[in-house]
Amino acid sequence: MLVAGIDSGSTATKVVLLANGQVGATYTAATGADPQRAATRCLEAALAQAGAPADAVKAVVATGYGRERVSQADRTLTEITCHARGAHALVPEARTVIDIGGQDSKVIRLDDAGLLLDFVMNDKCAAGTGRFLEVMANRLELDLDSFGEEWLGAKEAAKVSSTCTVFAESEVIGLIAAGIPRPAIIRGLCEAVAARVASMARRVGLVPTVVFTGGVSLNAGVRRSLEKLIGQEIVVPPLSQFMGAYGAALFAQDLAREKAEAAGVSR
Amino acid sequence: MKSESGNVRRLKLARLFLANHLTYFLARLALGPLGRRLRSYQKVAVRGILSELHAAFSGEKPVILASAFVPTELIYGLGAIPVLPEVWSGFAAAAGFSAPAVTASEGSGYSQDLCSFHRCSLGLENLELLPKPAAVIVSSHLCDGGRCSLYRHSRSFGCPFYVLDVPYAATPDGVAWLAHQLERVAQDLVLKVPGLSLAGLPKALAAANRARSEYLAVCRLRRNQPAPWAGSEALNYVAVFLSGWGSPWLPEFYAQLRTHLEETIRLGAFPVSDERHRLLWLNLRPYYSSSIFRYLEKECNTSIAFEEYSHLYWPPHRPDAWAESLAAKLLSHFGWGPIERRLETIWNLVQEYGIDGVVQFNQWGCRQSNGGGRFLADFLRERGVPFLELAGDGVDGRSSGTAQQLTRIAAFVELLDARNTPSPARGTKAIPR
Numbered sequence: 001m002l003v004a005g006i007d008s009g010s011t012a013t014k015v016v017l018l019a020n021g022q023v024g025a026t027y028t029a030a031t032g033a034d035p036q037r038a039a040t041r042c043l044e045a046a047l048a049q050a051g052a053p054a055d056a057v058k059a060v061v062a063t064g065y066g067r068e069r070v071s072q073a074d075r076t077l078t079e080i081t082c083h084a085r086g087a088h089a090l091v092p093e094a095r096t097v098i099d100i101g102g103q104d105s106k107v108i109r110l111d112d113a114g115l116l117l118d119f120v121m122n123d124k125c126a127a128g129t130g131r132f133l134e135v136m137a138n139r140l141e142l143d144l145d146s147f148g149e150e151w152l153g154a155k156e157a158a159k160v161s162s163t164c165t166v167f168a169e170s171e172v173i174g175l176i177a178a179g180i181p182r183p184a185i186i187r188g189l190c191e192a193v194a195a196r197v198a199s200m201a202r203r204v205g206l207v208p209t210v211v212f213t214g215g216v217s218l219n220a221g222v223r224r225s226l227e228k229l230i231g232q233e234i235v236v237p238p239l240s241q242f243m244g245a246y247g248a249a250l251f252a253q254d255l256a257r258e259k260a261e262a263a264g265v266s267r
Numbered sequence: 268m269k270s271e272s273g274n275v276r277r278l279k280l281a282r283l284f285l286a287n288h289l290t291y292f293l294a295r296l297a298l299g300p301l302g303r304r305l306r307s308y309q310k311v312a313v314r315g316i317l318s319e320l321h322a323a324f325s326g327e328k329p330v331i332l333a334s335a336f337v338p339t340e341l342i343y344g345l346g347a348i349p350v351l352p353e354v355w356s357g358f359a360a361a362a363g364f365s366a367p368a369v370t371a372s373e374g375s376g377y378s379q380d381l382c383s384f385h386r387c388s389l390g391l392e393n394l395e396l397l398p399k400p401a402a403v404i405v406s407s408h409l410c411d412g413g414r415c416s417l418y419r420h421s422r423s424f425g426c427p428f429y430v431l432d433v434p435y436a437a438t439p440d441g442v443a444w445l446a447h448q449l450e451r452v453a454q455d456l457v458l459k460v461p462g463l464s465l466a467g468l469p470k471a472l473a474a475a476n477r478a479r480s481e482y483l484a485v486c487r488l489r490r491n492q493p494a495p496w497a498g499s500e501a502l503n504y505v506a507v508f509l510s511g512w513g514s515p516w517l518p519e520f521y522a523q524l525r526t527h528l529e530e531t532i533r534l535g536a537f538p539v540s541d542e543r544h545r546l547l548w549l550n551l552r553p554y555y556s557s558s559i560f561r562y563l564e565k566e567c568n569t570s571i572a573f574e575e576y577s578h579l580y581w582p583p584h585r586p587d588a589w590a591e592s593l594a595a596k597l598l599s600h601f602g603w604g605p606i607e608r609r610l611e612t613i614w615n616l617v618q619e620y621g622i623d624g625v626v627q628f629n630q631w632g633c634r635q636s637n638g639g640g641r642f643l644a645d646f647l648r649e650r651g652v653p654f655l656e657l658a659g660d661g662v663d664g665r666s667s668g669t670a671q672q673l674t675r676i677a678a679f680v681e682l683l684d685a686r687n688t689p690s691p692a693r694g695t696k697a698i699p700r
Contacts, residue, residue: 065670080678081685104671116682118648120656121675203644 002056003256004046005249006039007079007242008066011102011130012215013038014245015046017057018253025049026242035066043072059256061248065103074255079244080108080119086247087211088114090237095207098197098226098234099243100216102130107201118204128196130216132165136189139172140182147186148220154183160192168192186221194225201230212236213243274367281364282395291321308523312507315516323348329401329460332420334413336600337406337431338593340513340584341449344471345456345463350398352388352417353410354506359387359396360554360662361503368394369663383632383663385416392423401460402426404452408433408603412633427459437598445594453590469586471513472593476583478512481521488528489573490620493542495531496524498571499560500538502552505576539564544683545572547616549627549643555664559657559672567680573620578612606639610646617652624653624683626676631660653686655679 002024007014013031017024027046031038039062047054062073063082070076079099087097088110097108105128109117122128137144158180160171168189175185193216201210210232216222217240227234239246284290294317302310322328329347333339335354342349359365368390369383375393377386391397403421405414407430414430421428429452434441457463488495511517531537546563548571553559563569581599584592601612617625625647627640640656647654657675660666 065674078674078678078681080674081681115685116678118653119678119682121671203641 001058001253001256001260002050002052003249003252004043004057004060004072005082005245005247005252006043006060006062006064006067006070006073007082007244007248008035008039008062008064008070009079009101009103009215009244010065011134013042013064013066014242015039015042016239016242016245016249017046017050017052018249019050019052021253023239023246024052026239026245028241031066035069036071039066039070039072059252059259061252061255063244063248075251077248077251080106080121081116082244082247082251083213084108084110084114084116084247085250086239086243086245087213087237089246089250090239090243091209091211091235093209094211094235096201096204096210098201098210098212099214100128100130100193100197100212100222101214101244102134105129105197105200105214105216107197107204109204109207120200120203122196122200128193128200130214132168132193133189133216133219133222135165135169136172139169140176140185142182142186144219147190147222148224150183150186151190151221151224152183154181154187156184156187157191158184158188160185160188187225190219190221190225191229193222194229198226198229206230206232208232210234211240213240215241217241274364278364278367278394278396281362285320285324285396285398288321288325291317306523306527308520308527311516311520311523312504315511315514315520318516319348319514323350323398326399329462330398331456332397332400332403332417334405334410334417335509336409336597337404338512338596339510340471340475340589340596341453341468341593342404343474343513343515344468344589345453345465346467347401347456347460347463348398349510350400351510352391352397352420353384353413354510355391355397356384356387356662357506357551357554359391360664363555364391364394364396365555365662366665368396369665381416382410382412382634383660385412385633387662389416389419392420400424400426401463402429402456404429404431406431406433406597408597409600410633427455429455431597433597433603435604437604441598442591442594445597446590449590449593468589472584472586472589474515474518475512476586477518478521479579479583481518481525482579484525485521485528486573486577486579488525488532491528491532492545492572492621493537493539494545494570494572495528495537497538497560497564498546498548498574499552499557499564501571501577502548502560502574503554505551505574508577539568539570541568542570543567544569544623544680545621546570547573547575547613547620547622547625549575549613549625550630551576551661552628553659553664553672554662556669558669559676562673563676563680567677569680569683571626572622573616575613575616578616580612606642609639610642613643614646614650617647617650622652624655624679626655626657626679628661629656629658631658631666632663633661653679653682 003018005016014028025046027042060072061075062070063079067076083099087094099106106121108119212234217236323330331342331347339349365387368387371393372386372390405417581596
């Protein structure tokens with residue numbers, strides 16, 4: 001049985017195909033201005049990867065900001081519920097999920113059964129999100145992937161006091177002009193994001209095990225800063241970047257089973 | 268969002284309409300044939316508000332501006348029309364005037380840090396959309412920004428300004444102190460404002476008591492599952508709840524509402540079909556947009572069963588002791604005094620109305636009651652009641668993201684779905700049918 005989860009995020013669209021409960025394919029591409037087109041492109045690419053035709057997909061669940069624009073979806077769910085489901089499936093001992101995506105960051109608390117207990121999201125602005133890091137990487141003429149390595153190379157963190165993306169960018173310009181080494185600036189930026197997210201996490205209670213998901217989970221600099229701040233090891237599971245889509249695919253699997261059962265009953 | 272030129276035209280029209288006798292004559296006339304689309308209680312409210320607007324803008328009766336928690340029985344009883352600038356800001360937001368009003372006040376030097384309800388009311392004054400007051404009364408409790416904002420109104424209009432200094436503790440001494448102030452304010456107003464008298468105070472308090480009895484019946488009916496009144500509409504009528512006490516039309520309004528709810532329950536014609544969850548809404552709502560309420564009620568089959576600001580918190584008045592009664596009302600507010608008082612009130616509401624989850628609208632505009640959010644979250648979590656702090660602005664739609672609010676609301680409903688079991692509050696009290 002083939003099912004799909006589509007996470008139509010603000011920055012990237014992610015697709016996970018599950019074939020009989022196993023990950024059959026994953027694909028991601030920029031969402032751009034048209035979430036529907038991006039979702040279709042990603043789904044087609046994932047199907048091509050899995051070597052399956054489109055009509056083999058028995059159920060599709062969409063999540064993320066563009067979820068209502070995904071016409072293939074049989075059902076839509078918020079990314080909060082999907083990240084929780086995905087994280088609990090991969091890390092059953094997960095009790096806190098920190099998800100930092102392109103446009104927002106959220107902290108989700110789970111109970112022992114993996115059910116949502118509470119959640120909190122960033123307010124108003126891009127502070128503490130992937131977009132913040134993207135803008136800074138651009139200003140520093142650096143690839144986001146190299147943040148981890150640069151972070152390790154820093155003897156200390158430069159002070160970046162503002163978490164407003166626009167003001168922080170001005171601060172970074174000032175730090176560059178003052179000759180502060182780039183690794184120190186990067187470490188300062190990672191700490192600024194981590195501080196923002198850690199304070200959110202404390203609002204819902206930081207219960208171990210803490211799992212880190214979303215595109216920023218791949219950023220080793222932010223992960224290390226977060227671990228330092230919360231004083232706990234953070235688990236970055238496989239598929240962390242695809243966690244919303246993976247959770248959505250698990251819900252799609254339930255839906256496909258329900259459909260099959262209903263069809264069996266009606267027969 | 269309206270264009271600038273569109274706003275200017277609409278503001279000119281609004282000024283013209285508000286000041287013109289013909290507007291009210293035609294509006295009353297239209298309530299006949301067009302009124303068929305309105306429910307009986309809605310007609311009572313529209314008639315009452317129209318007649319007060321007419322009296323206020325024509326100068327037929329003196330207007331007294333008051334902050335949101337000043338007992339309006341005092342103002343009606345003296346023979347004046349109460350105008351609550353915060354409530355008018357809500358009306359302005361619903362009518363699409365809040366953005367130009369807020370922009371106008373910011374343009375005249377008010378910081379964006381000032382409460383958006385007050386920025387909006389100061390802007391309404393600049394745009395000449397507030398009636399000229401004969402006096403301004405504020406209470407010192409529950410709202411920090413109101414004192415100075417309303418003082419600005421009194422300076423602009425050159426009218427007397429009174430502050431009711433509400434003590435923190437609801438003791439007999441506190442009641443006496445406040446009653447004394449109320450008497451002094453009333454006596455001074457009678458001396459300074461022509462047309463006012465103390466004679467109408469017992470009548471206003473008796474009218475408030477009649478409205479109170481009807482309103483308590485309304486509240487009992489609202490405990491019904493499913494909810495007989497859409498919370499999105501009930502949140503609009505918080506304006507009437509704040510500003511209508513003591514008016515001659517309020518008892519009839521609540522009596523008609525009571526009949527409507529009885530009929531709704533009898534016919535089973537509930538506003539939210541297949542009610543899945545029941546929410547308690549804390550603080551006010553965003554008045555410029557109904558998206559989140561449409562989404563909750565239509566897409567998620569979730570009712571706002573009751574609202575914190577619809578909670579009747581004061582004892583019956585004693586019309587022969589008006590000052591003590593109004594002092595007791597001021598001091599009875601559950602949001603004043605220690606936080607435990609508010610927590611206890613909210614817990615009672617959760618139980619009485621069979622609530623599954625609580626949403627606190629964290630108003631960026633004034634941040635009133637946001638400070639208690641942490642206590643509230645812990646308090647409800649300990650009792651197993653899901654709680655959502657939803658951030659946004661009540662009147663300034665320029666700084667709120669509806670999409671973000673919808674995601675939070677959707678996730679909260681999913682959280683309630685995932686539990687799939689009623690909260691501990693459900694079924695703990697018999698719900699009257």
